[in-house]
Amino acid sequence: TGCGSAGGDNAAAGAGDDKPFIALSNGFIGNGWRQTMIAKFEAAATQAQKDGLISKFKVVNAPGENSATEQVAQIKSLLLQKPDALLIDPASPTALKPVIEQACNAGIKVVVFDSAIDAPCAHVLLNSFKDWATAAAQPLIDGIGGKGTVIVSRGVVGSQPEAEMYQTTQDILAKYPDVKVAATVNGLCDGAKAQKAVLGVLSSVPKIDGVIGCGDGYGVAQAFTTANKPIPALTFETNGRALNYWRDSKLDNGSVAVMSDPGQSVAALWEALDLLAGKDVPKELTFPIVLVEQKDLAAWAGALKPDEYAAWPWTQELFRQQVEAVKSGGDPVRPPIPTAAN
Amino acid sequence: MTNLVAAAVPPRALLRRTAPAVVSAVALAAMVAVCASLQPGVLTVPGLTLILSATVPLVVAAQAQMVLMSVGDIDLGIGNFVGLVTVVSATLLVSSPGVGALVLLGLVAGYAVLGALIHLRRVPSLIATLGASFVWLGLGLFLLPTPGGTTPSWLATFGSWQPAGFPAPVLPILVVSALVWLLSSRSSVGVRVRALGSNPVALRRAGLRPLAARAVAYAVAGALGVLSGLVLASQTGGGDVSSATSYTLISVAAVILGGGSFAGGTAVPWGVAIGGVTLGLVSVVLSLLDVPSNMQSAVQGVIVLAVLAGRVVVGKVLR
Amino acid sequence: MHVDNPPPGSVAAPPRDDRSPAAARTVVTTRGVTKAYGRTRALTGVDLDVRAGEVVGLVGHNGAGKSTLMRVLAGLEPCDQGTVVVGGTQVSPRDAGPGATAFRGVRMAYQETSLCPDLTVAENIWLSSRHCLPRLGWRRAAGAAVRRRLDEMFPGHGVSPRDRVADLSIARRQMVEIARASLVDRLDLLILDEPTESLGPDAARTLYDHVRRLAARGTAVLLISHRIGEVLSVADRVAVMRDGAVVAERPAAGLGERDVLLLMGAEVAESAAVTAPAGAGADRPALAELRGATGQGLRDVSIRVGAGEVVGLAGLAGQGQQEVLERLWRPVRRDTTVRGTRAYVPGDRQRSGVLPLWSVAENLTITAMRGLARGGFRRMAAETATVRGWVDRLAVRGGADAAMTELSGGNQQKVIVARAFASTADLVLLDDPFRGVDVHTKTDLYALIREEAARGRSVVWYSSENAEMAHCDRVYVLRAGRVVAELSGDEISEERIIAVSFAESAAGSESASGPVPALSGAASPATSESTGAPR
Amino acid sequence: MIPRTLARPWIWGFLAAALVWVTILAISSQGGGQTVSLALSLAPYLVVVGLGQMLVITAGPGNIDVSVASVVSLAGFVSVQVAATTGSVALGILAGIGTGLAIAVISVVAILGLSVPPIIATLAAGLVASSLTLSLADGFTAVPDEGLRRLLNLRPAGVPVLAVAVAALTALVVVLLRRTTYGRSLLAVGQSRPAAERAGVPVARVIAVTYLASGALAGLAGALLAAYIAPSPDLGTRYLLDSVAVVVIGGTLISGGRAVPVGIWGSALFFILLDGLVNLVGWSTAAQNLLKGGLVLFVLFLAGGGALRGPATGARTRRRSRPAAATTPATITGDTTHG
Ligand SMILES: Nc1ncnc2c1ncn2[C@@H]1O[C@H](COP(=O)(O)OP(=O)(O)OP(=O)(O)O)[C@@H](O)[C@H]1O
Ligand SMILES: Nc1ncnc2c1ncn2[C@@H]1O[C@H](COP(=O)(O)OP(=O)(O)OP(=O)(O)O)[C@@H](O)[C@H]1O
């Protein structure tokens, strides 16, 4: 932690002239998920530097609110430093298109992760939002026995992943006519916002059996506590705070914790290295989401700090296995669940 | 003797007025120097193009903010408005250019109406534009819930224009600033608008309608907002209503750095251009310097404060 | 296109020496004009005629309705009842409003200038005279016009059309304001509302010369002023307003100041006599001192204020008097010592006096509140008692609960003076606060100052009106940031002050100032007024 | 004076809140009382931030505190950390308040020492605060105190304890404004800074105290909010725009000089109930934003000059009064006549 973006010491940078220089541009740093994502990347990149895989690395976070314009400016100045590969967690799935093309034209390998992007020259690495939505809704509906009243808490409406996820949720719900949707709130995949949104409707809805959300269960649980109502089945976020709460409150009603994987940034690093090494990597890679089920709950909960999100510990090995799995259409790799000692 | 006195006063007053912009310019030069020392490529034409291009829409938005600040108002909706324009240009302007153009004109008219209502109902512009910013956001999300779309080819061509010999972004910055300068400082419309910010009572006594002046100011700000959005869309190639939210406060800061004030009455288009470019370059400097990621916001804040502190020092010296 | 062409007027402009302008064309006529603002009846039925080529002086106490009447005549506001005939056509209330065409030939110079401070002089001219400026090149035309008019009215004015108004001294702004009002292609009636309050005597003289010339060419001029002597010397006719109506109209010739005062409201006439100050205060302990203060417009100024003393600061406007007050108000420099607490009475009441959202009572107690409070909490009962005392003592019209902005200027000024004296301050600083205040009010306030001084308070009083200095124990006359004379007791007289104010030529033999460096004129931020000789 | 101030301005927020409440009731036809009760358990946080913002806005044209959002987030982390380390909730809350004060010190130094316009000064202070927040959030391990959370969730007879406490705080602010020399000085400074200065009001001290108070209140809100929800780097994000909006809809004069603390409750309830309504009906964020903006504008334009400004207030004229003293005595804006 600390000065990760300092890119290691300069001596090392000078020594490994032929080793690649990796830059990461992150559109937003203001939540726990993004912080975990950056922390995982910096740890892995520092290690890779020690191992002599890369010469140096650099992380640039656009300051302020999720601002595409700031990110564009920062990527442009990164281009001046001529990195060999550029990893991007975009603030906006469209605004970066021209600058990504500019980067590609400059001969830089570009890997975009955490969000689909319509830039033909870039490699894209992302989680399956369909899996995510399915993993959020299905166990929960099963948990309440296929009937009852639920609230749907949507993510950032307007974002393309959300649209896909919401569609998936709708499709699943369509199969269960006995599950009634009492309200659809905008939780924005953010516990605090979901808490307020759910609290706002709780007095006006009948008894709720479950809240299908996108990683905002902790806040929703607080809302039910405030309203003095029993905690229904929830979709928790995968951070330590939520998992500990889930474990301590002994909820066993179909609740799950599911989110995209902040370890993607590390996978993106490995992808960039393989690309630079001339390996054949598909343009689009789908990686597994992080799903915490009841059986793994204790292990995850013990290993995570409150604001730290569960991340798959991608190694170069695991990464290559997953690439093979994607190519061959096989089952996705299941990286090991960390132990509390981590 | 009196002529001597008269001649001695204005240059000093002029100096006092331009000092803020000069300090910003010095800061700008310093920042470019730092960038260049870290990355010599900055001083080449492609380098300057790279680092300056992102500041163009910001400068244009700051000019819009400046026009409103010159009537003593403030626009907390400009960021979302620019975002909305990018959305319109990535959707309607492509599917049916005529309708798109009409909608953009309608948005300018909407700004004028907003200004007129602010005037007639005597509500504070700060809160009215804050309310309007929710409306712009809502409209943008309504048109394009998902960031995306593609801008018309002529816009994209403009965005990727790379003339030889000079950095392309300099041209729109100079042209827009010159236009705003002509309009606000040299034309009679500008006199009305600034008079409104300076002393509305005088404007009314002169038989001019403050309502008209305010509506004109808002219309001009709206037009500049549309221009900013088009430029932004030309650079991003798509529409995203929340792509420019940070412009709201940054544009205010740019006006202040350029020597404008909240009191109204003054128009400082050239200062605003300098202030806007300065602020736009802060994130470039940050990404060139190896500032720890968590500390980047703080450094940005400190740079702004330092430039303004420089102003104070210069102001003291000039007095 | 002929912005500065003086009006041809009617062809039959009467010769100036014909003191019976009754024969001339009537420019403006009002009959039974009334105007009410809410409960306030500002005008109760005004009959007035103004004829081409005459100068009419309009006098009256504060709140008599002069400004309101002028606004009606200038077409800024419609009247409620009655008729207004402008240039031969009767105007209905609908025609009134800023910029109404019916009122094209009527122009008004406001007492508190209606210029835009952030605009240049030329741009300000464009605002009010745009009808007669070319569409292209208006900037140059406006600049040339205003320069010519200023040269004519105030030779040596030192104003450039490209100056920003905010950078000009108050006096110069006033000049621009007056020039602005007179710049029009056809001027039938020029209204001057207290034009000379911030002008020096020299500028006032040249202004009045111009007024006479305008009149000679057929323009009617309405002149409002509280300086009755000036009115009498310039006007052909004097109209006296009282409580919203014109109560008397007299030819100026043969009218004395006392007569006018009697017409305005009689009973003060006697008390206007100057209270002779008590003996010199040199032996009293010093409460405040400036020792060789230099910088920020001052040079080597030494001033001493004894306890219970009224010290005057005199001289032409802008010679450093306000800087002295500023030092005493915020004694942060080494060269200034002030023992005890201070209160300040600003002259610029609109800007730095009135708290517009509050009532009279709230405005009055803001300074005293601190002294009365216990542990940061206000003592309401004590405050109420204070307010009641002062409202009664100064007879503030409207009472304690009236909104401050509903009071007339003079009454607002009373409240602001009372605010300072209601505090426990040992030293009260007066920054020319009685500009444009009527004679009644002034007399009350002078008496108040003497009373408070007798109770042991010290007062430092800057006034641009030299006659006021007679109420002081001691007077320092400043010029170009220096003290050029110290007068006390019987030495204090208007003539003496004027004489030392123009020290260069003056035989100020006894003033200890020594030779004035030649540079001083140029270095002072002012002022064209100092160029002329005393009247 | 009292009837004139209170007669109108604050009524709009409550009216709008009531309207939304009736709509919710009409749609769901149940839980009307509980709706209010739950809204009352969310409103206090916004009210606390709003009270601080109100004091700042009251200090006159140009005064605004845009650092509140970052202060809320930062104070959340600090207070949870301190409470967890010392084991004392009270110390945690004090630490939150102290954090707000510390950030406000940056603003105050910039505003008074460097003459930086408040919107910029507080923007910069906010940036510093968000940097500190991110550094703290990195590897943050402390968890909010359970006892405090239970207290915040306590609703005897449907009335949240916190709402009562914040109502008392509001009353305290009312007393502060009416009965203390600081309050009166603040109102005077807000009406006309030069006039207040000449009337002997220590303007710089009043301004400093005001920003410090805003910082402290935002810090307090952050401490409570972090216990109620959970510390997070974007805990306060929404509170910037909303705090300004509730203050102004609440009837406080945006040009300064008149504060209406009670009105903040009305507009805070309005905002919270509106959120509830939108979520209940299941509108998209597009509609939500359109509705929110539309209603803000509607209330604003409807209430208009009459309610949001004093009867004889030349607010537009007063906006001219420049914050800093000019070198020459500035021009007067002419008659105060219009309105
Ligand atoms: N716009 C207004 N609104 C309310 N009352 C007004 C307004 N204008 C004038 N008044 C009232 O009308 C009366 C006459 O005011 P006016 O300004 O005409 O007096 P004045 O003769 O100009 O006094 P002064 O010598 O102080 O200039 C005053 O008592 C004032 O209270
Ligand atoms: N909004 C208002 N409500 C009520 N009365 C007002 C208002 N605005 C101005 N007035 C009154 O209108 C009159 C005209 O204002 P003006 O500036 O001419 O002051 P004045 O009375 O002429 O003062 P003075 O002659 O002492 O300078 C004043 O008497 C003032 O009290």
Ligand SMILES: [Mg+2]
């Ligand atoms: Mg008057």
Ligand SMILES: [Mg+2]
């Ligand atoms: Mg007057």
